[in-house]
Amino acid sequence: MNTKEIKAYGTESAEADLKQLQINRRVVLENDVEIDILYCGVCHSDLHFARNDWGMTQYPVVPGHEIVGKVAQIGEGVSKYKVGDIVAVGCLVDSCRTCQNCKDDLEQYCPEWVGTYGGYDKHLETNTHGGYSETIVVDESFVLKVPENLDLAGIAPVLCAGITTWSPLRHWNVGKDSKVAVVGLGGLGHMAIKLAVALGAHVTLFSRSTNKIEDAKALGAHDVIISTDQSQMEHVIGKFDVIIDTVPYEHDLNPYIGTLTTNGTLVIVGYLGPIDPMLVTVPMIMGRKSVAGSLIGGIAETQELLDFCGKHNITSDIEVIKIQDINTAYERMLKSDVKYRFVIDMKSLKDN
């Protein structure tokens, strides 16, 4: 198959810093869109993948799945996009398209979904490579339209941090007068607050520290509960319809279960691992409460979110960086030293 060599940023081992690499993109096939990448958000998963934290990385890896760009070329079968359109690509670039999940617009749960990076490109017969690169070639079915009124850098994190919180908010029917709590104020948490507020919910942030209060209110949160303060926690017992838990490390879920209302659900979107300390069943039984997991969102739902962001003028709060600063950005991300998402201006790669 014909390929095109482009510049990218990635790494060839778990121990090495990211650096400039040359990678191959496939030439545009019948249903493909070639996108000149303008911006790419920096997700915590990028770092986990680069460093093989999940033991599944194949090298070289080129991270990046919060991609915004401009259509440079289209295949002859492409009908949704034309050259010059501003488009986006999220965490998925393909799926089997025939299973029940695909039929239900839940491609993220298709057993054969192809990740934007670290997946398997059946055309090139190699790993997929992500958005830390000049261009990307994606089947139009997995390309999204970006509303014209939005800041292009600010919309990038919506493709992962946004949809990861939007999908459970929608699935658990958050709307006007819903009581929503968000655990953790990072990339995911700050989007959860903005989106839940825009959906009309009353939104509370759970935080361990008082220095997040001002930030949370600035994002639209109506309340902040300091989760280490027993009296504040008692004040919200039985209150929340939905809790979006964005914390990416081990933490005790049991105190939050107590703050769910009857039929309430705590949705885990940030933490991969065993629930330690153990969940206790009695508080779940006494009120028919649920603990659930949720993964990003499907393509139709991601488009719905982008349109919603356009209508409500929502973007992510970001810090724009050059690709050459990615290793420093990873170190700062590990210290939660970012409000709330780094976004790479890909001009810095092209100009290099």
Place this chain on the structure above:
Amino acid sequence: MNTKEIKAYGTESAEADLKQLQINRRVVLENDVEIDILYCGVCHSDLHFARNDWGMTQYPVVPGHEIVGKVAQIGEGVSKYKVGDIVAVGCLVDSCRTCQNCKDDLEQYCPEWVGTYGGYDKHLETNTHGGYSETIVVDESFVLKVPENLDLAGIAPVLCAGITTWSPLRHWNVGKDSKVAVVGLGGLGHMAIKLAVALGAHVTLFSRSTNKIEDAKALGAHDVIISTDQSQMEHVIGKFDVIIDTVPYEHDLNPYIGTLTTNGTLVIVGYLGPIDPMLVTVPMIMGRKSVAGSLIGGIAETQELLDFCGKHNITSDIEVIKIQDINTAYERMLKSDVKYRFVIDMKSLKDN
């Protein structure tokens, strides 16, 4: 307040066997129904309460919350029942009637619900006493109608074992073509199978041992999966919409999570305690799966179930005993040596 002394069976300490006691029932108040108890089912909770396994028992305790009887007397404000009616009482005899849960017909989640035994009788200012007794006096709002076509002994366990499984089946929308699995084949499990089958679902029993296969099929189960057989478990990955987990002791939920379909829910109805081994979040996230708890059911829902049982001619499979055999029954229950519920013929107490 005027009271009436009656015969009952109970215990005055955690260590002692149950024996015959005299207890006081309140005289019939304006909205009260006095019921001559005909049958009372024997629930595992009865044993836990008698032996103070949950550390909350106040003695003397008279267990029993699967009560079927005949109306002997009514208060002047009673409109739903008349003397001679066949009625039932389940796990609840009162609630606050004003909170949101009560308004939503979810009295079982009212923070002030009054248990049929071990609760607080505000009229007598003492513990409530359950159905191991000659009579019980209950506000008509917590009394249920029993369909005339049903076996009166066999319907008793529906009041707890039945409603405990019915409520989650209904809440999670089990119906025609739903794929339901039941974990454990005891009092709760056998009712879960019968009810899910009658709702039109395809029903699978998870069991550790092959000697339950025939029993489960006789109850209507379409399939039995031996949960210790890895290849059988792999065969049902991603299959079930709802799993009703009736097992009352610690067990690993993770293998069952894998057998849920996208958006599936495992509902814990039998086990009180920490979830050990720990739940792992990745399989929950990969398919938006939930783990939930559920507690008995509300009064309206219990009436719905009794009516459903009448229509579908469903009762519990039982072994009728005399009250004098209750201590032996407890020992046999601890060994799961009952198919599937003991029911006390209360004539044995009256005649004594």
